[in-house]
Every structure is written in structure tokens, then in C-alpha cells.
Amino acid sequence: MICPCNPNNLYKNCCKKAHKDIITVSSAEELMRSRYSAFVLADVLYLHKSHHSSTRLSKKEYKELEKWTKSVEWVKLEILNFTENTVNFKAFFLENGNLEVIEEHSTFCKENNNWVYLNAK
Structure with missing residues (x-):
């Protein structure tokens, strides 16, 4: 299976590792890429954990x-830029036949020595 976060990678060599063990x-x-893949796969347990x-x-x-x-069809992830603890991205999806986009500047931090999503602007 192709990884949802990057069509050049196989899921098993990419986000699957994070989904199995966030450490x-x-x-x-x-982490942002693995969260996008979790959205595509409707893996809310990973979204909660991360x-x-x-x-x-x-x-x-x-x-x-x-x-x-589960109600939308995820199209692609586009990373616009990132720093050590932020990621600016666009996530494209089809909803009711319309192409939609979420553009977000997300902030991440470490909690219990794991990277986690904190918030977005």
C-alpha cells in the first residue's frame, strides 16, 4: 500500500512505523505526516495518542x-514549510463532490518524550 502522506513511499516503510509505535x-x-495518514485511515486512536x-x-x-x-476522500498532503516544532501544510480532500482544502500552521511539542500535536493557527 502507498503511504497516504507521500505517494513515493510504501505505508509499511513510512507512517505504519509511527502508527505502531509513536516513540x-x-x-x-x-508526526504531522503520520497524523495525516491517520486521518486518511480513520485511525482515531492514533490521533488521540498523538x-x-x-x-x-x-x-x-x-x-x-x-x-x-470516513465520509471524505483524501486526495493529498502538501507540506508548505516546517521548523523544529511547526508544520505549515495543506490537506486536500473531496467532500460531496467538491475539492476542499485544510490549510494549517500546526504546532508540535514533546510530551513524555514523544512528539505530539499541540494546536493550530
Whole structure:
């Protein structure tokens, strides 16, 4: 299977490692890519695990997120730029036949020695 975060990589050699063990993630960009792949795969358990404990969603919000991620067709991820703890990206998806885009400047940090998503602008 091709990795959702990068069509030049196989999932097993890319985001699958992070999804199996978040400790393997070595940068904010890598975590962001693995989170995008988790959205594509509707892996809300990984989204929860990779989210900072102070900004995590509620169980109800994760259920709604899972339903939404399954209702859209993910097209591609485009990394615009990144620093040590931020990633600016665009995530493209089809919803109700329309091409939509999420553009976000995300902030990441370490919690319990693991990279996690903190928030976005």
C-alpha cells in the first residue's frame, strides 16, 4: 500500500512505523505526516495518542471526527514549510463532490518524550 502522506513511499516503510509505535517519530514533520495518514485511515486512536493531553478532543468529538474522516476522500498532503516544532501544510480532500482544502500552521511539542500535536493557527 502507498503511504497516504507521500505517494513515493510504501505505508509499511513510512507512517505504519509511527502508527505502531509513536516513540519512533523523530520530528514534528514526521508526526504531522503520520497524523495525516491517520486521518486518511480513520485511525482515531492514533490521533488521540498523538495529541497533547491538554488539547485532546472529547470521546464524542473523536467519534464525530472518525465519522467525518470516513465520509471524505483524501486526495493529498502538501507540506508548505516546517521548523523544529511547526508544520505549515495543506490537506486536500473531496467532500460531496467538491475539492476542499485544510490549510494549517500546526504546532508540535514533546510530551513524555514523544512528539505530539499541540494546536493550530
